[in-house]
Amino acid sequence: MEAAISTLVTQFKTFAGKDGSGSTLSRDEFHSLVTSQLPNYVKNASDPGEIDRLMGSLDQNNDGELTFTEFWALVGKLACKQAGFSH
């Protein structure tokens, strides 16, 4: 499990580090992460409007950036769906 957790952290940092703050995902960073890393888990991942709606639902403090904790909430929902558990 630890290797899988580390992969998720490393990938988050890779995309978060592209522009601005290295510890949050900007809109563009989130778009490239979802389209390249979560193409099967996020329905309509190729639709920018869908990704904006997704980001809006996660960005709890509405600062246009996703913290790791906000991002982790998305991954949890996707994992729950993938596992067939009620969320």
Next chain:
Amino acid sequence: MEAAISTLVTQFKTFAGKDGSGSTLSRDEFHSLVTSQLPNYVKNASDPGEIDRLMGSLDQNNDGELTFTEFWALVGKLACKQAGFSH
């Protein structure tokens, strides 16, 4: 990322399926998961008392079982610490 998420889901199901409900972790299942899967991420993972305290902090509805969502909160905190992000 999807493979890493799938690993976490599969491992949760493997341990959750050992006794009782296959979709929640009992105390014993949680103990064996932490000691075998998270030995480096959970300090004092070999101390049963520590694991009980950890489970108590996660078991939001106090039913002695951890749902996937409750478990995911732990993984998120561990990932945050591992990433060096404030939680």
